Amino acid sequence: MTFIVKERTNGEIIAAAKDNHTVRVFEGNWYFKPEAVNMQHLKVTDRTYTCPYKGVCYWIDLETSDGVKAQNVAWVYRDPKPTYEFIKDQIAFYTRPTTGTFSEKTDDQAAAG
Numbered sequence: 001m002t003f004i005v006k007e008r009t010n011g012e013i014i015a016a017a018k019d020n021h022t023v024r025v026f027e028g029n030w031y032f033k034p035e036a037v038n039m040q041h042l043k044v045t046d047r048t049y050t051c052p053y054k055g056v057c058y059w060i061d062l063e064t065s066d067g068v069k070a071q072n073v074a075w076v077y078r079d080p081k082p083t084y085e086f087i088k089d090q091i092a093f094y095t096r097p098t099t100g101t102f103s104e105k106t107d108d109q110a111a112a113g
Helices: 108-112
Strands: 002-007 013-017 023-026 029-032 042-051 055-063 069-076 091-094 101-106
Touching: 002 029, 013 029, 013 091, 042 069, 069 101, 091 101
Parallel strands: none
Antiparallel strands: 002 013, 002 101, 023 029, 029 091, 042 055, 055 069, 069 091
């Protein structure tokens, strides 16, 4: 299975992973290890959201060289609450389309067949 997040207007790949060691599906969202994410056009902001279970996350905005700007396309927990340490520093994306991104999941075995 391959998990890919792309920039909505130009299709540039923002994040991609092929295995469960690099991406985790959690609460319907995709949490990527930092090395699987191209941060060139992503900016971690000072804006936060506090989840009563996981703690404080920082919103990530998209700002492409094409001039596309989209708020809150991803988020990161720098210091999650106990029992949620597994998401620490991972870059999370919605699986649904946002104003700046869309997601694709492919079955590698079906594509190879």
